[in-house]
Amino acid sequence: MITCFIRYDIEPFSQDAFTRYARMWGQAIPACGADLVGYFGPHEGSLTTAYGVYTLDSLAAYEAYRTRLKASEAGQTAFDFARRERFIRREDRVFLTRVSGPHAERVLP
DSSP: OEEEEEEEEEOTTOHHHHHHHHHHHHHHHHHTTOEEEEEEOOOSSOSSEEEEEEEESOHHHHHHHHHHHHHSHHHHHHHHHHHHHOOEEEEEEEEEOOOOOTTOOOOOO
16 A cells, blocks of 8 residues: 655645645545545645645556546546646655554564
8 A cells, every 4th residue: 555645835825726626636536546535735834835645555556546537527627727727836746655553563672
C-alpha cells in the first residue's frame, strides 16, 4: 500500500475555489480506483497551504488510476476548473509507505 500526499500552494484567500476543487476530486478519485483519505484546506496559520491524500495498492496501480482519471469526465472537469481559475500556484506529490500505525508495537532494545 502506498499513500500519495499532494501539497498545494494556493493563492491567498482562494479557499472557496480550493474547496470546490477538492469536492470535485472527492467524486472523481474514488470513481477512478483510489481510496481517498481527504482534502485539507487552510484553517489557521497559513492561507496558502492545502493537502490532498489518497492510497493505492502500488505505483503500478497509481499509473492505471492516473490513466482512468485523465480519461474521466469528472477528472477533466476538475483539471479544467483549476486551469481556468488559476488558484493553484504549485503542486507537489510524494508517495509514502506506512511504517507504523497509530499504536505502534513496543520496540525492545
